[in-house]
Amino acid sequence: MSYHPLPWTLESLDLDSIQMARIRHNEDLFFLLCSSSFVESGSDLYTQNLVDHFAGDEELQAWLSQHWEHEELQHGRALTAYVRKVWPEFDWDTGFTAFWNDYAAVCTSEQLEADRGLELAARCVVETGTASLYRALHDITDEPVLKKLTNHIKSDEVRHYKHFYQHYRAYREREGFGRYKVFRAILRRVNEIKSEDSEIALRHVFNQCYPQHLGDEKAFRRISDRAQGLLRRHLPAEMTVKMLLKPLDLPARLLSLLEKPLARITEKLFLH
Structure with missing residues (x-):
């Protein structure tokens, strides 16, 4: 299978120049980066579900198989390489294996919207979440290599969003579904993002770091809430709201009225 050239490569990141003093001590960033590396490294499973779901749509x-998956897996490789470099004592392979066993059980085709056009609207939600995540991580850190990496990934995710949105518009035109159905699909996917991928990944990072606290929900919540709180303070709320609402194709006046109040509650949708 031939792949489109990647917009950036792992080799373009000089991991040896990481300024350890700016990142090594930050456990919250470690949890966020490591859990993200787990999710991104499982992209091939999700891609296959989507490829099967869109049988007959060869374009x-x-x-999905030649561009999107290729780039998502590079995100996983790059984040993993960064985590291994900064926190070499963390057993990434063991943590990822445990994560994969749980993630594979919930990352199934049954999760997808039965209506393919609505699944593309839901994909826009996922890409909104990842673009917002990496924009926030970029703003949080002052470590130059991580800033470069998170900017690369954020740009990829915004581009992926635009591609899914273009296909969504074509399906909407053909299938004629209304805003209410789109809104319901968006809301369902927001709730799934909130409750599954990141939760499973964070839990397995915690289990690997603190085996003595395995099953201790209070200890896990303390670490998880602290890391998610860091994200919450840096979430690009206005960008997130604009991307979330775009598939609804609302009139400009209504959109402008909704953007500010929704920006204030977006963090509650994406973060615990």
Whole structure:
């Protein structure tokens, strides 16, 4: 299978120049980066579900398998390489294996919207979440290599969003579903993001770091809430709201009225 050239490569990141003093002590960033590396490294499973779901749409299938998956897996490789470099004592392989066993059980085709056009609206939600995550991580850190890496990934995710949105518009035109159905699909996917991928990943990072606290929900919540609180303070709320609402194709006046109040509650949708 031929792949489109990647917009950036892992080799372009000089991991040896990481300024350890700026990042090594930050456990919250460690949890956020490591859990993200787990999720991104499982992208091939999700891609196959989507490829199967869009059987017959050869253009979208080709983009998913030859572009999107290729770039998502590079995100996983790059984040993993960064985590291994900064925190070499963390047993990434063991943590990821445990994560994968749980993640594979919930990352199934049954999660996808039965209506393919609505699944593309839901994909826009996922890409909104990841673009916002990496924009926040970029703003949080002052370590130059991590700033460069998170900017690369954020740019990829915004581009992926635009691609899914273009296909969504084509399906909407053909299938004629209304805003209410789109809104329901968006809301369902927001709730899934909140409750599954990041939760499973964070839990397995915690289990690997603190085996003595395995099963201690209070200890896990203390670490998880602290890391998510860091994200919450840096979430690009206005960008997130604009991306979330775009598939609804609302009139400009209504959109402008909704953006500010929704920006204030977006953090509650994406973060615990």
